Amino acid sequence: MNELIFFVNKVLVSGTVLGSIYALGAVGVTLIFGILRFAHFAHGDMMTMGAFVTFVLASIAASMGIQTFWPTGFIVLPFAMAIAAGLALGIDRAFYQPLRQRGAKPVTLLIASIGVTLMIQGLIRLFWGVEARSFFANEPKDLIRIEVPFEGVRPIVISEPQILLIVTTVIAVVALHLFLTRSRLGKGMRAMADNADLAKVSGINTRQVIRATWVIAGGLACMAGTMLALDVTLKPDLAFNIVLPIFAAAIVGGLGQAYGAIAGGFLIGFAETMAVFNWSILLRPFRQSWPDWLPFPADLSLVPTEYKLTVAFVILVVVLLVRPTGIFKGAST
């Protein structure tokens, strides 16, 4: 029974947490792709940037003596998201819009996004150095133990930021769904992702849609980055390493498909956690009755932890080969 709880802690909780972060990031990537038709590589660093914005706000709040029941980083998140959305708009204005207006190919924008990546990375490290920081330097990181109704069994452990993360992700996904299906601008966004020329012909204000896209992508990136930083620590290269799984999630879900990106995010998140999980732990209860002739496996993880990154990539390649448009049919051009 303890083993099962261990499984819940290590796979279900971690997978959901990781999946939520990937999903939030992948939605941004997929929306930008759907509207602007280029792979925005700076997205991981927009996440990091958002986390640092939150960090600064949280520090300010802490210095003003604001202390609440919730983690401060979480309280200031809406403000940070607004700032991050503004920064995303500014980045578009300064670096992508001029190229778009020249009629540059998507690949030029893709290279430009690498330039933006380097600039954000440089700036973050310029101001905050390279060391890791914690949102919980001055406040406790609460752990929530959910007791299971069995004698002598360990509780399910989940940290407060993790619960907040999962709840916020659900809220964000529902809000995004309502936006895309109910609001005029959200529908315009879907229309432009579906058929940009026709959207223009219909009189949809494409500039407005592009701005909305950056606001949403920037806000969600900030949310994902902050959540990741709350869950682990805040490092300048926080999200650069997860840009690959995020893209894998967006592509697996079908580029341009918001719901696909969410599904893809959870798929990749769970696949990664399950691939590095040592499954022999689940066999331990049967150790007594284990046949002598068969050596008891000590390590049954599918992939050594060092190669966690490869999991997302292998899934990506398999999907690209078997179903290039993603699991949900994605944009084709």
Add this chain to the structure above:
Amino acid sequence: MSLIEVSNVSAGYGGTPILNGVNLAIESTDIGVIVGPNGAGKSTTLKAIFGLLRVSEGAVLLNGRDITNAEADKLVPMGLSFVPQEFNVFTSMTVEENLEMGAFVRRDDFSDTLASVYEMFPPLKEKRRQKAGELSGGQRQMVAMGRALMSQPKLLLLDEPSAGLSPRYMLEIFEQVIKINKSGVGILMVEQNARQALEFASKGFVLAGGKNRFTGSGRELLDDPEVAQSFLGG
């Protein structure tokens, strides 16, 4: 002052222009039909009016206002609507959402317009929750035209509305075009099925090589032996 006046327009996609001085004028009571051989610049004329490609010379006037090279999202509120020949529905969106997108520029309540579009194209009402990509060719054309009507245009530009449709659907679409015109919307359309279209056209324009060759009422063009022989297949 005509509803739309295209005077001496030259336009192209960079390089040699496709249009070399096209002239036409349409009133709100008119159904104008542009006919001509392939590559004559028929669709290009519509796109030039709608600002989808650069007009290098000449002018386009809507109710006397110069709209040469204006952006589409400025033209739609001014009363211009365009139905492209291909890819003219949002395939991943429902029929109703497609129609709503046509009304994107309107900030007022457009439920009346929606109702009148459904009245005009009854099959759409039935399938309004269905994705437009799942519809047949004829129904898609209805969605496309319905979408264009949602902005309550004064002038509707139709690029080969009957392309790829069965004769039955073609006639149905033409009937709707006439009905739309009766409700006070000027029509300017490009048609492959030139004979049928000229039958009900109040104005016909024969283009060739990016220039006007003949202009007259639909009847006049049909009766002109030269037009009939060269452009209407004898």
Add this chain to the structure above:
Amino acid sequence: MTHIREFILFGVLAVLIGILVLWLSPVGTIQILALASAYALIALGLNVQWGYGGLFNFGVMGFLMLGGFGVVFASYPINESFWGSDGPMLLGRAAIAAAFGAVIIIAAAKSEKFGLGKRSRMFALVVAWAVAYIVYRSQIDPAVAYIEGEVEQGFVGGLGLHAIFGWALGGVFAGAVAYVIGKICLGLRTDYLAIATIGIAEIIRALIKNMDWLTRGTLTVSPVPWPVPTQADLAASGLEDLSLITARSMYLVLTLLVIVVIFLLLQRAYYGPWGRMMRAIRDNHIAAGSMGKDVKRRQIEIFVLGAALMGIGGSILTTYVQIFDPGGYQPINHTFIVWVMIIVGGAGNNLGALFGGVFIYIVWTISDPIAEFIFRNLSEFSDGMGWGAIPDVQSRALQMRVFVLGLVITIALRYAPQGLIPERIGGAKAED
């Protein structure tokens, strides 16, 4: 066709090098030039892939690592302890297991010949992969444990060949991996290819970093032997004061020789029928395909060629610094800077790639002390103003360079999308 622009730019480069000689020292300049020439070779490789073929590669780092590993494997002295142990036998068993796995995977892939349907073929393929993986792991895991635990130095060692063979092997390794990647990925759209190559580079890094039995991983291998006598050799043979400069000069001459040969071969190929075909494919896939050209095969060709050049460049880098440290590879220093080189130099023009490679490398290197100088002064200024000194000046100054690198990319794309020395083939390259 005038070449005034090229003369001016290379003149600027010459002046820059002259300043370096005076400012640093001849010895320091030669070191920078030797490394710069390695980067120029790498930039040529990326130019072949991107400039000639229009193939996206964000995984340059991976090929440099393969090149570095290739030269270590070829030229590092033979590890007697490994060859005298059970290691070769255990590895042999792992190789047999891998071969067995390959056979059943191929059998499953071809299973439609045995009358299996599409679904069951898919299933067979998945099972085959799983079985192959388990069988291979069951053999390789003990071999790895044995080599890392029992053998001296903890890895298989090298082959003790001359470093030149190592450079060649580095190119071969990179090219071979590029072939596999090309087979799988080159059909993909550009943005997919970009993410795929990033992923592959990360996987190569993870493998090389963690396969301690083969590469010694983060324990690093050194000293990697030089292809020319080192300073120590020369000093021992009586060249006292001049030993360092002589050794480095000999190394530089060798790398220049490699570059000149490769450059001439590339120029010849590019202006011949092969190059014309490549440009046709790059500028219009569909038309080239309909003309009966085997587009994908040509693209693989070009991808492999470019990767091989990167591999050789990576080998030269590793040999020069004499240490192979998988932990030292970073996308910024080993992928993106190469992109800056060809974007600034001019994609599609070999001279541009050479210029960009050398110029950007020099600028990147000297910007380190310059940035530090600026930041120190800023810090003193801010201290003098009573705002306090800037903490960790040095590391911050380094990060400023990353920012500038990114800024250079975006500015170049906006104001000089064709680079300083644009492609010149019968009219300008089509603007994007």
